[in-house]
Amino acid sequence: MSNITWVTGRPRLAGRVRYVVLAIVAIPWVVLPFWILLVNSFKTESEASTPSVWLPQHWAVLDNFGTVITQGQYFTGLRNSLLVAIPVVLGVLILGSMAAWTFARTSSRWLRGAYYVMALSIVLPPAIVPTVVLLTRAGLTGSELGYILALLGTRVGVIVFLTTGYIRALPIDFEEAAQIDGANRWQVYWHIILPLLRPILFTAAIMTVINVWNDFLFALYMIKGAANATLPLTLYNFANAGQYGVRWNLVFAHVILTSLPLLIAYIVLQKRILSGLTEGGVTG
Structure with a gap:
């Protein structure tokens, strides 16, 4: 006993x-x-x-939070951050999961090489200057569209890396059965693959939102004008606007408000986040 x-x-x-x-x-x-x-x-x-x-x-x-909202362009930054984060997250999840499905089911050496190149982008630092040069030649520098495209290109590698291993662990029987019934590749992806990827994609979406929401370097070089500034840029501009040094009470209040949407999302969705991490770890 x-x-x-x-x-x-x-x-x-x-x-x-x-x-x-x-x-x-x-x-x-x-x-x-x-x-x-x-x-x-x-x-x-x-x-x-x-x-x-x-x-x-x-x-x-x-006084502090009121000053940040009225003088710190908080709602302008919040709107711009949402306009950037939503399309980037959706685009990264869709494009990344499609590419991961192809990489997971292929036997081509060229596609496997492309997978390793995309996975390598996770550890390599983003090339900001060449990206700015390319956007300038394309006429997209200083625009939200150029900024969104840059974030898509630099963040999709993480999604590909996460979901490729997840898909490789999934049985291929459902896909073959759907193809036998006459489904094309888009229908197989939309009705079979995407629902199976829901747990890992939910976790990947949270990771991408945090990364995009807090992005500063790309925004600093690629966004022009206070009207297009995201929350990190409005915080930076607000912190450097004082004539007699940094007003730390207002800077701290701005940081709290900048982090508040992510904090609320985490509190509301924490069970889904933890379950997604658990299912992803077990299945992958």
Whole structure:
């Protein structure tokens, strides 16, 4: 009896140790920076000039966030970020899953070579200057369309890499049965492949949204004008607009508002995100 208790108690102990280790890692690297960011966004300019972990002596929540919304072009940046993120995510998921299906089912050496080239784009840094030159020659520099195309080209490799292995683990019987019944490749993809890829594509969509939403370098070089600026650019412009140095209380408030849509999405969809990661890890 004691042996059974000892054996069953080991997983519980291991689980508790795992949670303790995760908490020890998360507190200094995640919780504490977020707390400093949040609490200093509530302070006055003089208090926030030297950021600390203490609560403010004088609260300025409405003034700080109101100033960011009225003077920081927050809603303009939010609109532009949504106009960029939505087509990029949809385009990356559709094009990436189509390419991954082809790579997973092919026996061509040329296509396998193309797969490795696309996978290599994950570790290589994005070539910003050549991309800007190409967009300039195409007449797309400074436009949202050029920025969207650049993000599509640089982010699709991650989706291809994630979904190719996932598709290789899927049985090919459904595809062959659909083709025997007269379905063309588009119908097989839309009615067979895409529903099977839903868990991994949902997780990939979250990863892409975070990456695109926080993109700064491409936006800095490819977007012209305050009217087209995304949220990271509006934050950058707002932080450098002060004549007497950076007003940290307003910068922290802007960062909070910039991250708020992603935070809300994570809270609402956290169960789907975790289940997608689990199913992707098991199936792939």
